[in-house]
Amino acid sequence: SYELTQPPSVxxxxxxxxxxxxxxxxxxxxxxxxxxxxxxxxxxLVINQDTKRPSGIPERFSGSNSGNTATLTISGTQAMDEADxxxxxWDRVVVFGGGTKLTVL
Amino acid sequence: EVHLVESGGDLVQPGRxxxxxxxxxxxxxxDFAMHWVRQAPGKGLEWVSSIGWNGGNTAYADSVKGRFTIxxxxxxxxxxxxxxxxxxxxxxFYYCAKDIGSLIEGLRGFDSWGQxxxxxxxx
Numbered sequence: 001s002y003e004l005t006q007p008p009s010v011x012x013x014x015x016x017x018x019x020x021x022x023x024x025x026x027x028x029x030x031x032x033x034x035x036x037x038x039x040x041x042x043x044x045l046v047i048n049q050d051t052k053r054p055s056g057i058p059e060r061f062s063g064s065n066s067g068n069t070a071t072l073t074i075s076g077t078q079a080m081d082e083a084d085x086x087x088x089x090w091d092r093v094v095v096f097g098g099g100t101k102l103t104v105l
Numbered sequence: 106e107v108h109l110v111e112s113g114g115d116l117v118q119p120g121r122x123x124x125x126x127x128x129x130x131x132x133x134x135x136d137f138a139m140h141w142v143r144q145a146p147g148k149g150l151e152w153v154s155s156i157g158w159n160g161g162n163t164a165y166a167d168s169v170k171g172r173f174t175i176x177x178x179x180x181x182x183x184x185x186x187x188x189x190x191x192x193x194x195x196x197x198f199y200y201c202a203k204d205i206g207s208l209i210e211g212l213r214g215f216d217s218w219g220q221x222x223x224x225x226x227x228x
Contacts, residue, residue, distance in 0.1 A: 001167065030212070031211070031212045031213070032212075033212060033214040033215070035150070035215075037150075042200060042218040042219065042220055042221060043142075043150065043200070043202075043215075043218055044218070045214050045215060045216050048205065048213060048214030048216070049212075049213065049214065054214070054216055084149075086149065086150050088212065088214075088215075089212060090210075090211055090212035093152065093155075093164055093165075093166065094140070094152035094155060094164075094212065095152065096142075096149065096150045096151065096152055097149075098149050099149040099150065
């Protein structure tokens, strides 16, 4: 079965750029979505189809996908961005990555 | 505004059955594929099942295949998950989620999620 690998944790200082990676075999050939889940809340879609930002998602969130790695980039990271982030792809079925805890300190 | 409300979560014994429901409002329900995603306490997201706009196509995670059945009633704007032969490892919050598109093939994204309903499987 297809697997997506994310780093368990990423730390960033306020105002800096955070990059969260998601790796999978030939991932660049597939569409990737990213979800943000704050503590005690339901997930929120922040990036779909590799690079698209849904309505209401701040411009500081961006995505890329090439080769075997997709990346979620948060520019000018704010304290409110502290959350778990999950990547998602489709390989005959839906697959989620294991999640990355983003700490803003 | 899209609104998804799950219900039916409960404490059940191993081997028993349970039916989850998801009431949808704020959008044309039969235009979109729908999904169930679960999350064990303190763990990551796990996709469970998907159903296309008209219920004609379904898909299941290997971990639930043969035990869970997804269905929808477009006349009632409702999504369901019938769970049988429940195991301790099925303990989780179960979320229903709306797809951006109408088909389960490919991936466009899950753009709305409910608040989740807790299923606990324990003797």
